[in-house]
Amino acid sequence: MRLNKEWTIKGIAMAVTGTILVLAGIAFAQHRNFKEEVVLGPGVTTVRTLGDYFAPLKGGPNDANVFILGSGEPGGTMLVLGASHPEEPATSLTAHLLVENATVEQGKLIVVIHSNPSASTVTRPGDAYPRFFHIETDWGVKRFRMGDRWANPLDSWPDPETYVHFPSGQLLAYMDVRNLNRTWPGRANGSLAEQTCYAFMRLIEAEGVDLVIDLHEAELEYPIIGTIVAHQNGLRIAAMASMTLTAEEFRIGMEISPLALHGLSHREIGDHSNAPAFLAETPQPFLDRVRGITDESLLLTGKDEFVMKAGEHGLLYWPIDEDGWPIDVRVGRHCSTILSIAGFWTMFNRSKPLVVTGVPRYADVVAEGVGRFFADPRGARAQVVLE
Amino acid sequence: MYIHAGIVLGVIVLVFALARFLKLSTELAMLGAALAGLIVHGLVVPSRELVGAFAWFEVPRHIVDGAFTYFDVVLIFLTATLFMNLLKDAGGVAYIVRGIVRRFHRHRALALLFLTVVMLIPGALTGSGTVTVLVVGALVGTVLAYMGVSEVRVTAIVFMCAAMSAAAPPINLWAMMAAAGSNMPYVGFFLPLGVLSVLGALFSMFYLGWKGTPIDLEQIMTELPKPPRGMRWWKVVVPFVVLFGLIAAGRVWPWAMPVLGLPLMFMIAAAIVVLTNLGQLRLIKVISDTVEQLLPLVGVMVVVGILVQVMALSGARGLISLGIVTMPLVAIFATLFIILPVSEGLIQYAVAPLIGVPLILLFNMKGFNPIIALAGMAAMWPIGDMLPPTSVVGRATVMILGFKGRYYSGFAKTCLVPAAFVLLLGSLFVVFSSRLGFLVGG
Numbered sequence: 001m002r003l004n005k006e007w008t009i010k011g012i013a014m015a016v017t018g019t020i021l022v023l024a025g026i027a028f029a030q031h032r033n034f035k036e037e038v039v040l041g042p043g044v045t046t047v048r049t050l051g052d053y054f055a056p057l058k059g060g061p062n063d064a065n066v067f068i069l070g071s072g073e074p075g076g077t078m079l080v081l082g083a084s085h086p087e088e089p090a091t092s093l094t095a096h097l098l099v100e101n102a103t104v105e106q107g108k109l110i111v112v113i114h115s116n117p118s119a120s121t122v123t124r125p126g127d128a129y130p131r132f133f134h135i136e137t138d139w140g141v142k143r144f145r146m147g148d149r150w151a152n153p154l155d156s157w158p159d160p161e162t163y164v165h166f167p168s169g170q171l172l173a174y175m176d177v178r179n180l181n182r183t184w185p186g187r188a189n190g191s192l193a194e195q196t197c198y199a200f201m202r203l204i205e206a207e208g209v210d211l212v213i214d215l216h217e218a219e220l221e222y223p224i225i226g227t228i229v230a231h232q233n234g235l236r237i238a239a240m241a242s243m244t245l246t247a248e249e250f251r252i253g254m255e256i257s258p259l260a261l262h263g264l265s266h267r268e269i270g271d272h273s274n275a276p277a278f279l280a281e282t283p284q285p286f287l288d289r290v291r292g293i294t295d296e297s298l299l300l301t302g303k304d305e306f307v308m309k310a311g312e313h314g315l316l317y318w319p320i321d322e323d324g325w326p327i328d329v330r331v332g333r334h335c336s337t338i339l340s341i342a343g344f345w346t347m348f349n350r351s352k353p354l355v356v357t358g359v360p361r362y363a364d365v366v367a368e369g370v371g372r373f374f375a376d377p378r379g380a381r382a383q384v385v386l387e
Numbered sequence: 388m389y390i391h392a393g394i395v396l397g398v399i400v401l402v403f404a405l406a407r408f409l410k411l412s413t414e415l416a417m418l419g420a421a422l423a424g425l426i427v428h429g430l431v432v433p434s435r436e437l438v439g440a441f442a443w444f445e446v447p448r449h450i451v452d453g454a455f456t457y458f459d460v461v462l463i464f465l466t467a468t469l470f471m472n473l474l475k476d477a478g479g480v481a482y483i484v485r486g487i488v489r490r491f492h493r494h495r496a497l498a499l500l501f502l503t504v505v506m507l508i509p510g511a512l513t514g515s516g517t518v519t520v521l522v523v524g525a526l527v528g529t530v531l532a533y534m535g536v537s538e539v540r541v542t543a544i545v546f547m548c549a550a551m552s553a554a555a556p557p558i559n560l561w562a563m564m565a566a567a568g569s570n571m572p573y574v575g576f577f578l579p580l581g582v583l584s585v586l587g588a589l590f591s592m593f594y595l596g597w598k599g600t601p602i603d604l605e606q607i608m609t610e611l612p613k614p615p616r617g618m619r620w621w622k623v624v625v626p627f628v629v630l631f632g633l634i635a636a637g638r639v640w641p642w643a644m645p646v647l648g649l650p651l652m653f654m655i656a657a658a659i660v661v662l663t664n665l666g667q668l669r670l671i672k673v674i675s676d677t678v679e680q681l682l683p684l685v686g687v688m689v690v691v692g693i694l695v696q697v698m699a700l701s702g703a704r705g706l707i708s709l710g711i712v713t714m715p716l717v718a719i720f721a722t723l724f725i726i727l728p729v730s731e732g733l734i735q736y737a738v739a740p741l742i743g744v745p746l747i748l749l750f751n752m753k754g755f756n757p758i759i760a761l762a763g764m765a766a767m768w769p770i771g772d773m774l775p776p777t778s779v780v781g782r783a784t785v786m787i788l789g790f791k792g793r794y795y796s797g798f799a800k801t802c803l804v805p806a807a808f809v810l811l812l813g814s815l816f817v818v819f820s821s822r823l824g825f826l827v828g829g
Binding site for chain 2: 019020021023024025027028123125126127128130131134157158159160161162164166169170171172173174177187190191221222223260288289290291292293294295296297298300301303304305306309310313314315317
């Protein structure tokens with residue numbers, strides 16, 4: 001009798017566990033296999049993938065789409081990296097918006113929407129991130145993947161006991177071997193993230209990239225926020241962009257890339273290529289450790305009482321009020337920052353002009369909403385690339 | 388938001404307490420608390436902008452996602468214990484213990500010093516106190532017992548040294564995670580962490596292990612289990628050489644050595660034990676016993692992950708975090724010795740990003756040296772590994788040494804003085820961090 005009871009309990013536990021595993025498995029598979037639809041804008045001349053620049057990546061999890069927007073006119077070449085950290089969605093949305101809207105009059109613009117695609121197929125265990133987020137558009141709701149800071153362990157595992165950065169030898173936390181903004185300039189035979197950075201460095205060489213902008217978002221508890229971090233080769237441009245944007249559109253700071261902090265795009269790309277690198281940060285309360293309910297609402301509105309309370313205690317490096325930091329504001333800031341950097345590049349490099357049009361500025365995105373700038377993939381003449 | 392997070396937190400605490408009252412195991416009580424918290428969150432979540440009602444379809448995903456939070460650590464537990472259990476089954480542990488006793492029986496201080504070094508190495512290389520307990524805990528414990536140290540003191544020494552080994556450089560996971568979270572390079576921690584962990588381990592070993600009986604070599608050699616006839620020194624040394632060699636190779640040639648991961652390294656070492664003792668091991672039994680032995684520990688790690696996920700989802704985690712960082716600075720300093728170990732006992736390594744990052748950013752903002760302050764905190768966290776609900780290293784120590792006494796009034800109470808020493812030292816490092824900047828060496 002006692003044996004039967006034990007087996008009944010075990011049987012029920014097994015059935016419940018099995019059901020949970022199946023349902024969770026379906027959810028994980030939906031997230032991992034979901035593809036975002038990118039409608040090629042009028043400026044896109046070629047779509048390549050990262051594997052075209054470093055063959056071992058071809059067909060793999062990080063064979064990211066590389067959208068090239070050419071003008072046919074000589075000029076400078078700018079590379080914009082979205083979603084180095086896919087848990088910072090204003091970055092991929094901005095890059096997505098560029099691909100669908102930008103036209104290049106002079107020079108060339110290269111855009112990568114998901115720079116570490118593997119990291120966009122997983123959320124962070126223990127942090128309860130939503131799997132997707134949704135943006136209202138003129139033609140319906142557009143769905144996007146929410147991701148993590150690190151590449152998916154299904155694609156890059158195991159981690160070493162400690163991550164030794166190449167080539168500096170600096171020690172970093174073990175999981176940062178999967179962090180795209182700690183693995184620059186990369187290694188041909190390294191981890192997935194290191195190989196991805198290596199491929200980007202080959203892209204920079206092959207396409208003659210003159211400047212790189214790496215888009216990010218940061219928690220308000222973090223000192224490097226609401227700013228442009230620039231390699232020493234790009235200080236003049238960053239300083240001018242910061243001053244002009246602050247005077248005309250929104251407050252944004254400027255920081256010099258620390259010499260001793262290795263693996264980051266703004267340090268290593270500048271050190272290992274001719275292209276000055278800039279890292280643009282917007283505020284994202286969703287990433288704060290003191291945040292309240294973790295859901296899509298917080299991700300998109302940036303409103304959080306707990307983060308506000310931390311601000312009242314002077315614990316934040318960036319202000320927050322009842323209006324939060326909505327996704328439109330964050331995408332708008334990135335749009336204007338990119339346009340401003342491109343403008344000052346042209347001012348300081350007359351022989352290599354870079355003229356980008358069709359991209360809304362901060363005020364436009366805030367007024368109309370980011371969804372206004374996404375085309376209907378079911379539209380009659382829409383050319384769609386799956387991302 | 389405050390009310391919602393408070394309700395969820397209250398339900399979690401209440402269900403956990405109730406389940407323990409009803410004599411459910413810690414793992415099941417925590418699982419019940421986490422699931423109750425998740426359901427209550429779904430039922431009472433306030434209306435939120437842009438999103439509809441709570442998506443119940445996400446519940447299984449949150450459970451499984453959370454369960455995998457400490458997956459890597461669980462694999463290390465399983466493989467490290469299997470390795471040591473195979474070595475024990477082969478008679479290797481008995482062989483080593485006899486060797487140490489024979490060599491050091493005349494010099495108590497030297498013996499204690501040697502045992503401290505032995506205890507510090509595995510955790511220093513892997514960042515895990517549990518690995519220390521599982522790899523060398525039984526061995527050191529046996530030697531100490533034969534040196535006349537009482538059972539409860541042996542258990543306390545093994546735990547305290549294991550905790551300090553996890554704090555020891557070069558790998559301190561708390562410091563690494565908090566540094567990564569606050570975008571600080573993990574540089575300059577070697578000396579402050581080294582000073583803290585070595586002092587803490589030496590104090591624990593000598594305070595608890597100095598008093599004992601002189602070693603009667605003849606009697607001990609008679610009493611100690613004899614290794615099997617075929618046992619040779621190289622059969623014991625080779626698996627350890629391979630294990631530590633693989634770990635060291637990853638550091639010496641980081642860009643040439645393929646990344647194996649600690650679980651595979653332990654499995655390779657275990658395979659060598661099997662190959663060098665062919666036909667003498669009860670392989671299936673040892674594997675089966677290892678899994679059974681570790682089931683409670685693994686269960687806790689899995690369930691803690693689910694609990695952390697539910698707390699993050701509902702805002703309960705944020706509420707705790709906010710409560711700590713909004714305390715006045717003096718109050719933070721005065722209570723760090725409680726907050727850090729207790730939070731470690733609650734959520735293990737997740738404490739580093741949860742509390743460590745806001746605290747370190749706060750200290751940095753107030754002009755304290757963030758490296759020294761973080762090193763101080765990173766030496767205090769491991770003490771919490773003996774505290775409930777997880778008690779991971781404490782439970783592993785008690786389990787591996789077969790300690791039969793009372794957990795709190797026996798083992799934990801014996802740890803109090805050395806633990807207080809480490810917590811005081813750590814607190815002083817935090818408070819006077821700006822004056823200890825000279826320790827930021829490498």
